[in-house]
Amino acid sequence: MRKFTDYFLQYVLTDRRRPAENRVRVGQNLMLLSIFFFFIFMINFVIIIGTDKKFGVDLSEGAKQVYQRTQTVAARRGTIYDRNGNVIAEDSTTYSVYAIIDKNYVTATGEELFVKADQYGQVADIFKKYLKLEKDYVLKQLSQEGLTQVYFGVKGGNLTYSTMSNIKKAAESAGVKGIAFETSTSRMYPNGTFASQFIGLAQTQEDKDGNKHLVGTTGLEAAFNDILSGTDGKITYQKDKNGNTLLGTGVQVSKAINGKDIYTTLSEPIQRYLETQMDVFQSKARGVQASATLVNAKTGEILATTQRPTFNADTKEGLTEDFTWRSALYQTNYEPGSTLKVMTLASSIDAGVFNPNEIYNNSSLTLIDATIRDWSVNDGTSTGGYMSFAQGFAYSSNIGMTLLEQKMGEDKWLNYLAKFRFGFPTRFGMGNEATGLMPADNIVSIAMSSFGQGIAVTQTQMLRAFTAISNDGVMLEPQFISRIYDPNTDSSRVSQKEEVGHPVSKQAASQTRDYMVTVGTDPNFGTLYSKTEGPIIQANNQSVAVKSGTAQIAAEDGSGYLTGPRDYIYSVVAMVPSDNPDFIMYVTLQQPQEWSGLFWKDVVNPVLEEAILMKDTVLSPVENPSKTSSPYQLPDVLGESPGDTADELRRNLVHPVVLGSGSKISKLSVKPGSDLKENQQILILTSNLENVPDMYGWTKKNVEVFAKWMGVEVSFKGSSSGKVIQQNIDAGTSINKLKKISVTLGD
Structure with a gap:
């Protein structure tokens, strides 16, 4: 500091002049300083004008924050309908009740606006009447200390306008202040318990800006969230100097784009009826899990599906802490048991090794170190005997199916399993799908797979395979979307059936259905024939092709199978009418507390009869009032997961054909960015293709693309156009041996 003082004095005293000269000198210095500050100002002015920023701060945006207010305009979430336009899920305004208990909450004039302690009993009575809440619970909530307001759990939220109004009026009549409501947009499910796990839930979530949105969290609501949710818009309003919004100054910054509506393939009346009958079925059997699905046999459309335990999507009743969200339809691997014998029989007929009159002994069969026995020998009701292969199928003989598998040979049987697409998830659009598992590479496991053990499947895989039997050998992709409607453009995408293979011939499929009829009609061998009541599965006196199954459950630790008296998965499949099926119904029941085969009558028979009565309605194509088709562009998915891509394409009603089992997409038959028409077929080549694919249903153009890829x-x-109906190289043949291929086209 001393040095600085010395320098300053030296500068001041050096070159001292007369007062007049000093004044001139000071003036010159001030002029130079003014010029310097002027240039600094000009430079800053140019920077601000040119960049609209100062010290990294956006000045226009700052001004907007002072004089403008931006408001988000929420997009409407798309509505989910059944196939005929009945609402399954839609947006609604709901209310959550809360009570103010802060004794300091009073007006300027001293009016008390909180619930007084002597009014707690009245509030509890009101909530019991309108919310079904226990009085003790309400009193406990109101009596909490240190809080300003309290809420009342699940039953106190998601209230309708009617319920809110009734509570409000009741509180006013009782002179109770402090009962208030929060308003929010929520999702309403007017049917309550209605394919609840499959449809799923959309729930309110808050983003980083504090805006609340409905977001799909489970089921179809989650899988189709991007399609249903839409895009929010924005409006700006001018504010005065005090921050008040000026009316009439709103300017639309961006328009809200509402979500698209989804029309499912479900039939509301049949779905409701299925829910009712499943309650009856489950009340008797009391299984750990039960499920049932009804499918259009000619299109693969899912007409109704449900499972137990389930929940009421509107009231959330049934959602306990231990509730499992997994959908039994597509998210659970299990060993299917004897219902898979339908595919074994069809394969053996197609391979030419099934002789219905050939006799064998069903007492036991030894393969290496394993002994295979029929169910009656295992439970001690029989010591075995002689029967024909036709009788063995009706009897659900494990030994009969194993002998047929041995006649086909391991490689051929595994090839049939691959043709039926076991081991490959359906990728039908829901995502998070279980994959299933092919049998282990050993003689015993492969043999056991012929009667549905040692192989893991999902219900959608089983339904896909069953369609090949019901549809004369042509296998169909399971579908649950009939139409996607875009209200912003009044356009739609409408689905059509998707053929995904031809594992067996028409004759093999037809004969298999005939043998399935004997399962329910043969009084000596049929496992679905009751000695006292006759055929267990019946539907309006029509001939029904059926097959039952009883599968052991593998232990989670891999130590073998569970050994309890009810540690089984029971199942049944029915196709009606057997000669030309309209419907397939598949029901499973896991580990029931009580069991009788007669229980199937409570769910299968009435639902099939209802479907038959409604046949003209549920089997007719869905009408499309839109005159234009909604556009959809193929994203750039090269290098991406083929499975996830197939799901996304099917969500937009495109038909992907995934080639190989690689983890990445290497080639596409359509360029990324191209417009894809609804139901357009697109080839997806993965990084690992080892076998010749089943080309049934391919377009001529796609065959040519594939041939070019493979050289x-x-x-x-056949015809000059149309789709592939036959190929001279069997699907499953090593691709390395493929040099030439001939395909037949037809309509």
């Missing part, structure tokens, strides 16, 4: 010579027979 294969292709020739065509």
